[in-house]
Amino acid sequence: MRRGLKISLVTVTGAALTLSASACGGKKADTGKDDGDGKKSLKIGLAFDIGGRGDQSFNDSAAAGLDKAKKDLNVTTEEISAKPDEPDSDKESRLRLLANKGYNPVIGVGFAYTTSLVKVAKDFPKTRFLVVDADQCKVTGANVKGACFSEEQGSFLVGAAAALKSKTGKIGFIGGVNVPLITKFQAGYEAGAKKAKPGIKVLPAKYLTQPPNFDGFKNPALGNEAAKGQLDGGADVIYHAAGGAGIGVIKTVGAAKKWAIGVDSDQYNQPAVAGAKEFILTSMIKHVDVAVFDFVESVANNTFQPGTKKYDLSNDGVGYSLTGGKIDDIKAKLDALKADIVAGKITVPTKP
Template identity: 85%
Template sequence: MRRGLKISLVTLTGAALTLSASACGGKKAETGGGGDDKKTLKVGLAFDIGGRGDQSFNDSAAAGLDRVKKDLNIQTEEISAKPDEPDADKESRLRLLATKGYNPIIGVGFAYTNSINKVAKAFPNTKFLVVDADQCKVEGTNVLGACFSEEQGSFLVGAAAALKSKTGTIGFIGGVNVPLIHKFQAGYEAGAKAAKPGIKVLPAKYLTEPPNFDGFKNPALGTEAAKGQLDKNADVIYHAAGGAGIGVINTVGAAKKLAIGVDSDQYNLPAVAPVKEQILTSMVKRVDLSVFDFVESVSKGTFQAGTKKYDLSNDGVGYATSGGKVDDIKAKLDQFKADIVSGKIKVPTK
């Protein structure tokens, strides 16, 4: 069930979400203080296209925000992006959050990178996080970029796909043809060939080309792409297509073939419930952890600007075991993981 939360920028002006993140009492510190034990935090989060309810990338960020509320006892505000909006709209949204005292502020998705780099300069006392920082680069002493080694997690699910394929042919469907998604494709293909050198990996199918980002949110596009790869004898298909991937999973599952989810463990999603037993695994990307880690660091006064990498070594990426379909190959997958962490295997990103 989709429940994308869209809050107009006007409604934010009346929000008064203030709760001390400190265990002890004391006077309220100025907004943006990073090293004070006594301060008030109001966390603002701007979602990527699809918003809360996309059952993939954004929902992983939402899970991190929910954990912030529960474990840190900090109140939050969230807003959604509009389809195909210009950077100027993202900047306006971020500036309004900052002006209203939201600190820290989180932009979910690489598309926020340039906007946060600009806005952060105007609000030096406010801490910002870019989830999936573009090319893993951010600017400013008050900006953190969370970067993920998607290729490493994709290597493991690629190995699983090859080991489980009965036809010897597997497929990959990317949402939008951008460098970030190329990392998923590269890792998947490398993992498949490492596990079974003779495996046939169909040419990758990308749903849209930028600036059209429907490939991350339109399930109908995923449905058509999946049909095309099934017709070419693929019996395991991995999607890196956000909300559009729901169409991939349902189509592959209905054909009694195996699908691989992305970003979150997609096995228990309501939208794919009828075909859940056809989900082989999911490449898990701990966007939730990056959101929580960032807010916690600001609340504790330990924030450090720059970039933070989430990979196999710190379980920032990985694979899901729900459904039990990889239980019999788990030892092999974990050996691949160990070899990647040790540096024995170098996973390509292109």
């Protein structure tokens, strides 16, 4: 049954964050306010990764899950975005701020929140916490949930698509930041390409930045330059796993009339790449939206269970898009590969 809809969006400034986060931790969580019929409405606090809502990739997928919760459940929300190159203490302060203000549940979007979220959760035992992309797929705490994804499996399928569609026999990969999470995308992509077409040449992977510089997830100019380099190397299909910086990749590849492969969200109809949409071959879909909604719903229904949940091909937690019809002719081949992965006949590597 659909319950009443309540929406409350609040913009939080950095000054407010600093001021409020200095409050003492350990405040008893309020599970929500009475909506007038004796029921409590959930108050969801969500902290985005770098790029925030509007990145048309990873964060927007999380935002879609939050939006579904607003539509289908009785919730109010507050959103806060991360800052580039911020210290971990800022992530902790952001989560602590939300918990202190009575938001329950609290969600951290991105692997970089894992340590801070587990730490803060200890001080708020009555508050439920979710970290999306839990680092190494590990969390601790009776009130903590970790969502993790088999990005390598979805990337395997788009890698196969890239190899099957390439005319030059050369394809490329561009990662945002050289961290273990993103190298999973590279590993799956390369393995899928070589499985589909053993003679394919995958150009050396290009990473836009090295940690602790995380501009590789937000600066389209970096994606643009990297794409030019791989195009010059003969690649006619390029897959990016670079968040907002990947917009630069798609635009540059599209301008060259070559194939681009999007990531996290279905990027075909996104406004930022409208001029290049006909050159988006497919996107590797990572259903962060489903993970966020599943978690909120579990708290609403009192079915929350701590620990981690893996989203992979077997439960459609990852996959690929068909928008635009560019890979309709090879869908049967991709589906056969998917079936073999789900059946355990193909094991997809997580390291290049």
